[in-house]
Amino acid sequence: MCARDIRRDFPILDQEVNGYPFVYLDSAATSQKPSQVIEAVSDYYRQDNSNVHRGVHTVGTRATEAYEGARESVRSFIGASKTEEIIFTRGTTEAINLVARGYADKHIQAGDEILITQMEHHSNLIPWQQVAKRTGATLSYIPMEPDGTISLEQVRQSVTRQTKLVAITHLSNVLGTINPIADITKIVHAHGGVVLVDGAQAVPHMTVNVTALDCDFYAFSGHKMCGPTGIGVLYGKRELLEVMEPVQFGGEMIDFVELYDSTWKELPWRFEAGTPIIAGAVGLKAAIDYLTEVGYDYIEAHVAMLTDYAMKQLRALGGITIYGPEHRSGLITFNLDDVHPHDTATVLDSYGIAVRAGHHCAQPLMKWLEVTATARASFYLYNTTEDVDRLVEGLKNAKEFFGDVF
Amino acid sequence: MSFNNLDTLYRQVIMDHYKNPRNKGTLADDAITLEMNNPTCGDRIQLHFIIEDDTVIDAKFEGEGCSISLASASMMTQAVKGKQVNEALEMAQYFSQMMLGQEPETDDLELGDIQALQGVQKFPARIKCATLAWKAMEKAIDKKNE
Numbered sequence: 001m002c003a004r005d006i007r008r009d010f011p012i013l014d015q016e017v018n019g020y021p022f023v024y025l026d027s028a029a030t031s032q033k034p035s036q037v038i039e040a041v042s043d044y045y046r047q048d049n050s051n052v053h054r055g056v057h058t059v060g061t062r063a064t065e066a067y068e069g070a071r072e073s074v075r076s077f078i079g080a081s082k083t084e085e086i087i088f089t090r091g092t093t094e095a096i097n098l099v100a101r102g103y104a105d106k107h108i109q110a111g112d113e114i115l116i117t118q119m120e121h122h123s124n125l126i127p128w129q130q131v132a133k134r135t136g137a138t139l140s141y142i143p144m145e146p147d148g149t150i151s152l153e154q155v156r157q158s159v160t161r162q163t164k165l166v167a168i169t170h171l172s173n174v175l176g177t178i179n180p181i182a183d184i185t186k187i188v189h190a191h192g193g194v195v196l197v198d199g200a201q202a203v204p205h206m207t208v209n210v211t212a213l214d215c216d217f218y219a220f221s222g223h224k225m226c227g228p229t230g231i232g233v234l235y236g237k238r239e240l241l242e243v244m245e246p247v248q249f250g251g252e253m254i255d256f257v258e259l260y261d262s263t264w265k266e267l268p269w270r271f272e273a274g275t276p277i278i279a280g281a282v283g284l285k286a287a288i289d290y291l292t293e294v295g296y297d298y299i300e301a302h303v304a305m306l307t308d309y310a311m312k313q314l315r316a317l318g319g320i321t322i323y324g325p326e327h328r329s330g331l332i333t334f335n336l337d338d339v340h341p342h343d344t345a346t347v348l349d350s351y352g353i354a355v356r357a358g359h360h361c362a363q364p365l366m367k368w369l370e371v372t373a374t375a376r377a378s379f380y381l382y383n384t385t386e387d388v389d390r391l392v393e394g395l396k397n398a399k400e401f402f403g404d405v406f
Numbered sequence: 407m408s409f410n411n412l413d414t415l416y417r418q419v420i421m422d423h424y425k426n427p428r429n430k431g432t433l434a435d436d437a438i439t440l441e442m443n444n445p446t447c448g449d450r451i452q453l454h455f456i457i458e459d460d461t462v463i464d465a466k467f468e469g470e471g472c473s474i475s476l477a478s479a480s481m482m483t484q485a486v487k488g489k490q491v492n493e494a495l496e497m498a499q500y501f502s503q504m505m506l507g508q509e510p511e512t513d514d515l516e517l518g519d520i521q522a523l524q525g526v527q528k529f530p531a532r533i534k535c536a537t538l539a540w541k542a543m544e545k546a547i548d549k550k551n552e
Contacts, residue, residue, distance in 0.1 A: 340471065340472035342474070343473050346412075346415065346532060350412050358446065366448065372450065372470045372471075373447060373448040401412060
């Protein structure tokens with residue numbers, strides 16, 4: 001297998017942008033979708049579309065089987081022990097908000113502490129600010145090392161008996177830092193707290209086994225791992241989901257409804273009010289099948305090779321600041337000296353190269369880095385070393401263009 | 407070498423304003439101060455205006471952002487300084503129409519360097535950069551009128 005064969009699975013890459021072959025280096029924002037996923041979603045609508053868990057007709061049964069089959073596929077993919085521990089959500093953000101409202105609001109009170117890090121994406125930061133405001137709990141931060149990593153020593157010093165919940169990213173969307181979740185979980189559990197992991201960036205790039213990590217909640221999105229937008233997953237340990245309250249009410253999630261009171265369905269459906277994201281789940285299953293077939297060994301090795309290659313090329317370019325630790329996964333956040341990242345991104349776009357520029361939904365981290373914005377190139381299984389060469393060429397042009405002016 | 411269509415966006419006059427911003431700084435404490443940011447990208451601008459008798463007596467800005475947003479702020483302060491408040495608002499309206507690709511009436515407006523930003527309309531992702539300072543100016547005038 002090679003990157004060239006994989007590229008053929010992604011029809012969007014076969015186009016020109018601004019007169020140049022398209023180079024997509026923004027997979028950390030959202031990944032592209034292979035034909036296998038696009039067709040699975042399309043086939044579902046063409047052949048199996050019906051509502052799930054209701055009615056007795058044949059096509060409805062097929063839709064239910066497809067939806068629940070996707071849940072089983074997710075369970076096995078992330079190594080959860082029980083299918084009812086898999087809740088479908090709209091994405092990582094909704095999954096984290098569900099835990100914040102449904103679990104944290106009930107089980108955290110004034111005097112308790114919620115512990116997070118300054119490298120969190122806004123989606124794993126603002127929900128906890130809000131829980132702290134609603135409950136009177138304290139929100140604290142585990143200090144980061146100067147290279148943008150979290151040391152276990154700092155974790156040990158930060159976690160106390162008051163720490164009821166630690167929410168942390170598995171893989172930083174800005175720094176590329178991979179956090180030692182299994183070790184962190186051990187420390188937090190020893191003090192009686194629970195751990196929620198934001199896996200939005202990790203799941204696309206590495207084998208994740210929630211049982212081995214022993215985390216209590218794990219959230220991720222389909223769209224960053226070759227799946228459709230609008231589908232995500234909350235994994236939660238059964239005993240915690242049992243004491244979590246639904247935050248959305250309506251059809252599909254109820255057991256008995258009377259005039260003034262109702263009871264809820266068993267797990268996981270009590271957290272999936274309304275017609276669920278059926279086509280999204282079907283697409284997510286297709287994405288899991290696709291990534292599994294390509295193989296995470298290949299994906300990890302290929303992305304690591306591209307990242308190393310790009311790091312070397314960018315350093316050789318000179319006049320560039322790269323943020324984050326040496327050991328990183330899949331992305332490089334950087335700034336060209338004296339060129340604002342928007343300007344860098346506009347120049348690259350004029351050569352058909354898509355990178356992200358801005359604060360990457362991580363304003364507190366930008367403050368820590370002492371910048372207002374950065375550019376970010378992120379790699380995935382369909383990228384090639386030619387893509388990196390094009391990036392480097394584009395950055396040379398940006399330097400020359402802005403260098404001419406100054 | 408050729409730089410694609412970049413020259414339509416980054417005209418020399420824009421780069422001049424970026425490199426040598428006009429009216430950069432602050433004003434006395436009693437000036438109207440207004441801060442605005444572009445939450446999607448992190449650009450931030452702080453305007454300081456002195457308005458007396460419906461005239462913009464002085465205008466200064468500080469900020470962090472890309473070449474387009476800072477050049478636009480520089481041009482905006484230059485354009486509205488000494489103008490009647492209603493003229494300044496008219497310019498802001500002209501500017502937002504220009505960004506939408508419309509061709510508004512300009513008969514009695516002294517546009518000067520602002521015209522150089524016309525190319526931004528071809529770069530939809532950058533329009534918000536260009537309009538930030540103008541939106542802030544409209545708000546600053548609103549603040550004075552409160």
